Amino acid sequence: DEVKIKELSCRMEKLMAEAMKKKHQLHVEITTTITSQIxxxxxxxxxxxxxxxxxxxISQWxxxxxxxxxxxREMEMLALKxxxxxxxxxxLNDTAREKFEFLEHEKASNAEYEKKISLTERLSSQIRMELLQAEKMKTQFESET
Structure with missing residues (x-):
């Protein structure tokens, strides 16, 4: 019986050692698992x-x-504007150029008309002088006759 008790005792120690070993392995596995989970x-x-x-x-992009x-779109609108x-x-430049050309033409026309007016005034003055002379001569002629 004692042999059996020794045997059981020995077996129990082995099982306890194995259980401790398994417990240690479990503890190591738990620690590894917790570390891995962290x-x-x-x-x-x-x-x-x-x-x-x-x-x-992505939202910023x-x-x-x-x-x-x-x-x-703003640049396109501004380009169109x-x-x-x-x-x-x-x-406006075309209109201004046309008006300037018209003005120059009118100035030239006015200058031409002023020359004609001046010439006509001189001619008129000369004709008046001739008329006055003719009337004077007529008056002299009438007074002589």
Whole structure:
């Protein structure tokens, strides 16, 4: 019986040692699992943070694109306004040039008419003088006869 007790005792020690070994392995496995879980949680947090930054960056890019499109439309409208303004200026310059040419033509015409008027006044003055002389001669002739 004692042999059996020793045997059982020995077997129990082996089982206890094995149980302790398994308990130690379990503890190591739990520690490894907890460490892995902590690392996984940190990686998940990092991923969420990076994902959030990526979403923010994409949102900024989209806003930038919208702003660029808005500016492009504004630039197109301003280019059209500039073209219209340049056309208006060209028309105004054409009108001003035409009016200036008309003015120069009128000045030349006026100068020509002034020459004609001056010539006509001189001629008229000469004819008056001749008329006065003729009347004077007539009066003298009538008074002589």
């Amino acid at each position: 690392e996984l949680d940190k990686i998940a947090d990092d991923f969420r943070h990076v994902h959030s930054e990526r979403e923010d960056l 989209e806003n930038t694109i919208v702003q660029m499109q808005k500016r492009d 500039l073209a219209a303004t340049k056309e208006d200026i060209r028309k």
